Amino acid sequence: MEIGDCYVGWATDEDIRTRGASGGLVTAMLAAALEKGLVEAVVVLKKLGEFEAVPVVTSDPEEVKAAAGSMHSVPIVLSRYLEYGTKVALPAKPCDARSTIEQAKRGQVDIDTTYIVGLNCGGTMHPAMTRKMLETVYKLDPEEIAGEEIDKGKLIFETKDGKEHAIKIDELEEEGYGRRESCQYCAVNIPTMADIACGNWGVIGDLAGKGTFVEINTEKGIAILENAIDAGAVEITPADDKGKVIRAKVDGAMMKVAAAANEKYLAPIEGSHLDYYMNALKDCIHCGACKTVCPVCACGETAKCTEFSSAADTYKMSLFHLVRFVHLMDSCIGCGQCTDVCPADIPLTHIYQRFAVPMQEEFEYKPGMDMTTPPFFGVDLIEEGH
Amino acid sequence: MAEATGTTGTEEWQPKIVMFCCNWCSYGGADSAGMGRFQMPPTVRVIRVMCSGRMDPVFILNAFLEGADGVIFSGCHIGDCHYVSGNYKATIKYKFLKAMVNELGLEDERLKLDWISASEGERYAQVVTEFTEQIKKVGPSPLKPEGVI
Numbered sequence: 159m160e161i162g163d164c165y166v167g168w169a170t171d172e173d174i175r176t177r178g179a180s181g182g183l184v185t186a187m188l189a190a191a192l193e194k195g196l197v198e199a200v201v202v203l204k205k206l207g208e209f210e211a212v213p214v215v216t217s218d219p220e221e222v223k224a225a226a227g228s229m230h231s232v233p234i235v236l237s238r239y240l241e242y243g244t245k246v247a248l249p250a251k252p253c254d255a256r257s258t259i260e261q262a263k264r265g266q267v268d269i270d271t272t273y274i275v276g277l278n279c280g281g282t283m284h285p286a287m288t289r290k291m292l293e294t295v296y297k298l299d300p301e302e303i304a305g306e307e308i309d310k311g312k313l314i315f316e317t318k319d320g321k322e323h324a325i326k327i328d329e330l331e332e333e334g335y336g337r338r339e340s341c342q343y344c345a346v347n348i349p350t351m352a353d354i355a356c357g358n359w360g361v362i363g364d365l366a367g368k369g370t371f372v373e374i375n376t377e378k379g380i381a382i383l384e385n386a387i388d389a390g391a392v393e394i395t396p397a398d399d400k401g402k403v404i405r406a407k408v409d410g411a412m413m414k415v416a417a418a419a420n421e422k423y424l425a426p427i428e429g430s431h432l433d434y435y436m437n438a439l440k441d442c443i444h445c446g447a448c449k450t451v452c453p454v455c456a457c458g459e460t461a462k463c464t465e466f467s468s469a470a471d472t473y474k475m476s477l478f479h480l481v482r483f484v485h486l487m488d489s490c491i492g493c494g495q496c497t498d499v500c501p502a503d504i505p506l507t508h509i510y511q512r513f514a515v516p517m518q519e520e521f522e523y524k525p526g527m528d529m530t531t532p533p534f535f536g537v538d539l540i541e542e543g544h
Numbered sequence: 545m546a547e548a549t550g551t552t553g554t555e556e557w558q559p560k561i562v563m564f565c566c567n568w569c570s571y572g573g574a575d576s577a578g579m580g581r582f583q584m585p586p587t588v589r590v591i592r593v594m595c596s597g598r599m600d601p602v603f604i605l606n607a608f609l610e611g612a613d614g615v616i617f618s619g620c621h622i623g624d625c626h627y628v629s630g631n632y633k634a635t636i637k638y639k640f641l642k643a644m645v646n647e648l649g650l651e652d653e654r655l656k657l658d659w660i661s662a663s664e665g666e667r668y669a670q671v672v673t674e675f676t677e678q679i680k681k682v683g684p685s686p687l688k689p690e691g692v693i
């Protein structure tokens with residue numbers, strides 16, 4: 159097995175295979191990593207309901223197996239739950255993987271002991287929005303939902319009576335439902351920065367829906383897949399060329415859609431920028447939630463943005479946000495966590511991206527894509543020989 | 545610091561400028577300007593930092609929030625920093641801050657980085673004079689809190 163190889167694989171255990179999103183390869187691989195001692199812990203989403211899950215760090219393979227399946231309405235980034243030095247594996251959407259790498263660059267995560275099992279990602283939805291959408295657009299009772307999947311551009315809900323209800327995602331998004339805004343303009347669909355990238359794109363023929371396409375990106379990727387094969391937990395077959403082409407095509411099409419969304423949501427501000435930002439941030443109650451969830455922020459409890467700022471000192475604008483605008487210019491990956499948690503409904507991701515993207519473009523620094531470029535002003539200092 | 549003596553009439557609006565000077569060069573430059581009795585407007589409040597590399601974006605942002613109409617930060621010329629590379633670091637922080645201040649919608653003219661050595665008293669006065677003129681043109685900062693002049 160070599161870096162760059164592509165396979166289609168599935169879990170040998172029938173229960174995992176059927177409950178998994180596309181053959182259960184990821185679940186089987188994570189569970190085998192625990193069982194064989196490759197890692198001490200795995201981060202997974204513990205399902206609480208159809209639209210609710212909490213991240214858990216577990217050493218119990220059964221808990222990993224119970225977490226099989228993709229949850230499209232749980233937009234939680236898992237990288238915050240990694241602990242330095244623990245041998246750990248995590249399933250990772252591009253935003254999970256990219257933030258893991260940004261944390262590693264800042265010494266918060268030990269990349270050598272962290273196995274990033276990448277998941278392709280076309281987007282996630284906010285759970286509260288999902289419920290509202292079910293009631294108003296699908297005319298379904300959220301409590302009656304038994305399952306959900308995305309297929310051929312449609313968002314399909316299965317109700318407990320076994321019926322399927324499909325609506326095109328484009329149509330949903332035109333009405334303000336569907337994927338979170340940040341996911342609509344997120345242009346990274348295949349986690350090339352993860353140790354191994356898994357997804358259902360490119361699985362064709364008899365295996366469609368029953369197998370997971372995997373691309374090996376690193377030595378760690380080889381280790382975690384070979385470990386699962388040795389344990390008898392997964393089987394693989396080389397991916398055929400047609401599958402690879404289809405996967406690349408879908409990825410390209412999705413990137414175009416993301417670029418269009420980017421132009422729509424991040425169109426230049428008309429009129430005074432200062433008025434726009436003052437107005438956008440005027441409802442901030444300084445709860446700090448947006449900082450707490452930010453998966454690329456490497457500060458702990460005591461951070462510059464919180465220590466030097468208080469609501470009482472906020473005359474025309476909050477220093478908390480001004481500091482964070484600068485601090486996140488090189489690292490904001492547009493994951494959407496801040497917007498999701500803001501009790502004042504401030505479109506924070508949108509705002510932070512406005513500051514970050516132009517700088518990232520100027521420095522040609524795309525955060526979280528590899529371990530080789532150092533963060534912030536490290537880039538220039540190294541070039542200048544300091 | 546150097547006593548600034550120049551006045552430009554009582555009725556004309558005088559901007560408030562916060563200037564961060566590094567201990568080893570620019571602060572010395574301010575002293576030289578005073579000793580050389582170079583004329584400059586009394587618009588600047590100098591804050592001494594050990595090195596321009598110590599400049600934290602939080603200082604500058606806070607200066608604006610507290611009512612500064614303009615902020616200068618200055619240090620030793622490139623190659624002369626007493627801590628070797630502090631001013632390189634300052635340059636990069638400045639780049640980020642400048643981009644941030646521009647996106648925020650504050651006028652570009654309100655933030656300036658300049659290198660002033662301890663012997664450049666005349667240049668110090670010139671930087672202060674020119675920057676003051678520049679700020680007068682753009683007027684009071686829109687971030688100035690109510691009630692602060």
Ligand SMILES: Cc1cc2nc3c(=O)[nH]c(=O)nc-3n(C[C@H](O)[C@H](O)[C@H](O)COP(=O)(O)OP(=O)(O)OC[C@H]3O[C@@H](n4cnc5c(N)ncnc54)[C@H](O)[C@@H]3O)c2cc1C
Nearest residue numbers: 178179180182183184185203227229278279280357358359
């Ligand atoms: C939100 C989302 C969107 C996706 N979109 C695409 C796509 O557009 N194209 C594509 O090819 N593949 C996509 N995938 C990947 C695909 O759905 C499968 O996860 C992948 O093919 C692996 O299948 P599996 O059966 O091996 O995984 P499983 O064995 O089902 O394991 C899935 C693992 O992912 C974890 N997980 C589930 N939901 C999340 C979540 N929201 N965030 C983080 N971890 C989670 C579970 O805890 C579990 O460990 C997406 C996955 C997710 C989670």
Ligand code: SF4
Nearest residue numbers: 252253279281341344
């Ligand atoms: S931000 Fe990107 S990677 Fe993260 S959930 Fe949304 S689409 Fe997926």
Ligand code: SF4
Nearest residue numbers: 452490491493494496
């Ligand atoms: S600022 Fe918001 S969008 Fe950017 S990385 Fe942090 S949580 Fe994600």
Ligand code: SF4
Nearest residue numbers: 442443445446448500
């Ligand atoms: S989550 Fe919202 S209200 Fe809380 S500090 Fe952040 S912006 Fe302000």
Ligand code: FES
Nearest residue numbers: 566595619620630
């Ligand atoms: S000591 Fe003057 S810039 Fe570093």
